[in-house]
Amino acid sequence: MPEAIPTLVPPPLKRGDAVAIAAPSSALRDDDSLKRGISVFESWGLEVTPQDLSARHWGYLAGSDAQRRADLDPHPTPPLLACARGGWGAARLLEHPWPWRPGWLLGFSDITALLCSRLAQGVGGGVHGPLVTTLADEPDWSQQRLQELLFDRVAPDLQGTTWVGGQAQGPLVTVNLTVASHLLGSAHLPDLKGRILVIEDVGEAPYRLDRMLTHWRLTGTLQGLAGLALGRFSGCDDPNLSADADQTFSLEQVLKERTLDLGIPVISGLPVGHGPGGNAALPMGVPAKLDADRGTLALERADQR
Known part of the structure; x- marks a missing residue:
């Protein structure tokens, strides 16, 4: 029998919940797309924790491994941790044991490494979906789907x-x-x-x-x-x-x-x-x-x- 993968997901989001932005992969190139993505979250009534990520880089990465690991462990733990962009670098953060915390984790592309590692450790709440820098350019149906999934835990076929x-x-x-x-x-x-x-x-x-x-x-x-x-x-x-x-x-x-x-x-x-x-x-x-x-x-x- 396969190992148990949790079917329980975090509680649905509600207006006023906090969102933290993580940059675990490549350095950000477009501050405007990040701001527009944050605006989408804010239009849903979520409170986005301010963080200056646009100027942070270490070579082609969005900061040192230590900086990017710290993004994944904000205190207090927010109901939603949304990844800024993909590229490369997330898997580097898995070389050392990582205590995944409950809550929603959103992203795709390079963020696959984090979503899979989290699931392999038996932690639910990962969502393969838009990054903060791609969210504002998603069509209405896609934005609505993500909102319904996070707030109501439902989504159309x-x-x-x-x-x-x-x-x-x-x-x-x-x-x-x-x-x-x-x-x-x-x-x-x-x-x-x-x-x-x-x-x-x-x-x-x-x-x-x-x-x-x-x-x-x-x-x-x-x-x-x-x-x-x-x-x-x-x-x-x-x-x-x-x-x-x-x-x-x-x-x-x-x-x-x-x-x-x-x-x-x-x-x-x-x-x-x-x-x-x-x-x-x-x-x-x-x-x-x-x-x-x-x-x-x-x-x-x-x-x-």
Whole structure:
């Protein structure tokens, strides 16, 4: 049996709750996008703790490892810890034991490392969703989804495209494929047996995706899933495809060839991850149902847990 992943999530947010901003990855480049994201939280009635992160950097990182680790452990612990941006650097903070505290943790991309490590330690409340610097540019439906998820713990079903029919139920884990691939073999990737996995990525050539998915297959990780859903793979197709179609593989060809023989339900095209169109927030570790016959991914209602 797989290890227990908590189904209990933190209490819903309410107006007046505090939000702390963390910068655990790359240095911030756009102070305006950070401010606009904070304004969205404030429009929901949340109180954002002031912090000057725009000028803080250590090389390409948003401060030293010690500074960025301190961001993840604010005192007092806020109901919501929202990550400013992705890039690279979060996994560096996992080299030493980390006592995750209860509460909501929001982010995606490089923040996958933190979301997975937190879940692997049995702490709920992680949300794979917009960063503070991307939140204001999310379409209305995506902002509303995140707000409802944090305040009411509900969210509409997501619609995708059926690749392999069938139905699956299990705890939900959503990751950036590249970041999660570098957690394989570590204690920071939760046991994925019996889980529904959602993967997304950006800027990776088809052969690199092939290499990563093959790595997952060689470890047996993909074969142990209950179901698989693919989000957005922005900028991942081969730019030479039209000229050399017989000498390469398209993005879709690679994804299908590496996933359709797993014997589990598979859907694609979920509005999750990088790129335009919205990044649908998904909570980590909560019960979900993948209905690949209908092409839908549904979260179990909070009052059913």
